[in-house]
Amino acid sequence: MLPEVEAWLDRRTSRAQDWDAGVLAENKRGQRITVVLPARNESATVGTIVTDIRTALCERVPLVDEIVVIDSRSTDNTAEVAAQAGATVYHQDAIRPDLPPGAGKGEALWKSLFVATGDIIVFIDADLLSFTPDYVSGLLGPLITDPEVVYVKGCYDRPLNGASDGTYNGGRVTELVARPLLNQYWPQLAGFVQPLAGEYAGRADVLRRVPFVSHYGVELGLLIDLLETVGLDALAQVDLGVREHTNQSTPDLGVMAAQIQHTARNRLLRSGRLVETVDTSTTLVQYVRSDTADGTYLPYPRETAITERPPADSVTEPVLT
Numbered sequence: 283m284l285p286e287v288e289a290w291l292d293r294r295t296s297r298a299q300d301w302d303a304g305v306l307a308e309n310k311r312g313q314r315i316t317v318v319l320p321a322r323n324e325s326a327t328v329g330t331i332v333t334d335i336r337t338a339l340c341e342r343v344p345l346v347d348e349i350v351v352i353d354s355r356s357t358d359n360t361a362e363v364a365a366q367a368g369a370t371v372y373h374q375d376a377i378r379p380d381l382p383p384g385a386g387k388g389e390a391l392w393k394s395l396f397v398a399t400g401d402i403i404v405f406i407d408a409d410l411l412s413f414t415p416d417y418v419s420g421l422l423g424p425l426i427t428d429p430e431v432v433y434v435k436g437c438y439d440r441p442l443n444g445a446s447d448g449t450y451n452g453g454r455v456t457e458l459v460a461r462p463l464l465n466q467y468w469p470q471l472a473g474f475v476q477p478l479a480g481e482y483a484g485r486a487d488v489l490r491r492v493p494f495v496s497h498y499g500v501e502l503g504l505l506i507d508l509l510e511t512v513g514l515d516a517l518a519q520v521d522l523g524v525r526e527h528t529n530q531s532t533p534d535l536g537v538m539a540a541q542i543q544h545t546a547r548n549r550l551l552r553s554g555r556l557v558e559t560v561d562t563s564t565t566l567v568q569y570v571r572s573d574t575a576d577g578t579y580l581p582y583p584r585e586t587a588i589t590e591r592p593p594a595d596s597v598t599e600p601v602l603t
C-alpha cells in the first residue's frame with residue numbers, strides 16, 4: 283500500500299458513531315442538506331428509508347432539509363410510496379426533458395443535481411434492508427466539520443442474501459472487479475474499503491463539476507474523477523457498520539461488472555495510459571438453459587455499453603419556447 287494511502291486511511295477514516303446528528307445540526311452553518319435516493323422498483327423498501335430519515339433527521343433533529351427520490355423508470359408504485367412517506371419525488375425523464383434521454387443509476391443521480399437544493403447532497407440507495415439514520419449523519423460528519431473534505435464514502439460489512447453466520451460475501455463486483463482494477467491502475471484509491479458503496483455524500487458545487495457515468499459505472503467514475511480533480515486528501519470514508527440490501531443475481535452483476543470495466547477502460551484511454559488497436563465489444567453473451575426437452579444452452583446477449591453525462595455546470599439552461 284502506498285505510504286500516502288496509509289496516512290490517508292489514518293487521517294480520513296472515521297465511524298458513524300463519531301458524529302452526533304444533533305451536534306452536526308447545530309454546526310451546519312446555514313448549509314442546506316439534501317438526501318437523494320435513486321429508486322427503480324423499490325416500493326418494498328423506499329418508504330421505510332424515507333420515513334426513518336424524515337422522523338429522525340428532519341423532525342427530531344433539523345439536520346436534513348430535503349429528501350428527494352428520483353423515480354428511475356419504475357414499473358411499480360415506488361413514486362407513490364416515496365411521496366406518501368414524505369419525499370419529494372421526481373421522475374428521472376421529467377428532469378431536463380430538453381436533453382437527450384439517459385439511462386441507469388448514473389442518470390438518476392446526475393438528474394438529481396438539477397433538482398436538489400442542498401449545498402451538500404447525500405446519496406442513499408433505496409433498496410437497503412439495514413438502513414439507519416446514522417448512515418446519513420455519519421456521511422455528513424466530515425463534510426460539516428471539515429471544509430477541506432468534499433466527498434465522503436460509506437464503508438461497511440456486507441452480508442450476502444441476508445447471511446447471519448458472520449460471513450460477508452456481498453460486494454461481489456467490488457471484490458472481483460473494482461478493487462483489483464483500482465489497486466492496479468489507481469492505487470491512491472486502494473484505501474477505500476467499499477469503493478462501489480451506494481451511500482456517499484459530496485458538496486453539490488463539486489459534484490456539479492464532474493461527469494456522471496451512466497448505469498452502474500457512476501460510482502467508479504466519480505471516485506476516479508474526484509481523485510483527479512480534488513486530490514485524495516479531499517476525500518474521506520466513514521464506517522457505517524453493516525449494510526444489507528436487495529442483492530441482484532450473479533448474472534445481472536455480470537452486466538454491472540462489464541459496465542465498470544468499460545468505465546475503467548474509458549478513463550485509461552482518456553488519460554493515455556491505454557491504447558487500443560482493435561475495437562472492444564460491449565455485448566456480453568451469457569447463457570440460459572432452454573426449457574426444451576434437450577435442455578440446450580441458449581446464448582443470452584446483454585448490452586453493457588456506458589455513456590457519460592458532462593458536468594452539470596457545463597449544461598446550458600433549457601431554451602424556453
Ligand SMILES: O=c1ccn([C@@H]2O[C@H](COP(=O)(O)OP(=O)(O)O)[C@@H](O)[C@H]2O)c(=O)[nH]1
Pocket residue numbers: 319320321322323324352354385386387390406407408409480527528529530
Ligand atoms: O436504472 C437504475 C438502476 C438502479 N437504480 C437504483 O440505484 C440503487 C442501486 O441499484 P441496485 O440495487 O440495482 O444495485 P446493487 O445495490 O444491487 O449493486 C437502488 O436504489 C436502485 O433502485 C436506479 O435508480 N436506476
Ligand SMILES: O=C(O)[C@@H](COP(=O)(O)O)O[C@H]1O[C@H](CO)[C@@H](O)[C@H](O)[C@H]1O
Pocket residue numbers: 387407440442451452453454455456457478479480481498499500501502527528529530535538
Ligand atoms: O459492490 C458491489 O459489488 C455491488 C453488488 O453488491 P452485492 O454483491 O449484491 O452485495 O453493489 C454496489 O455496486 C453498484 C455499482 O457501483 C452500486 O451502484 C451499488 O449501490 C452498490 O450496492
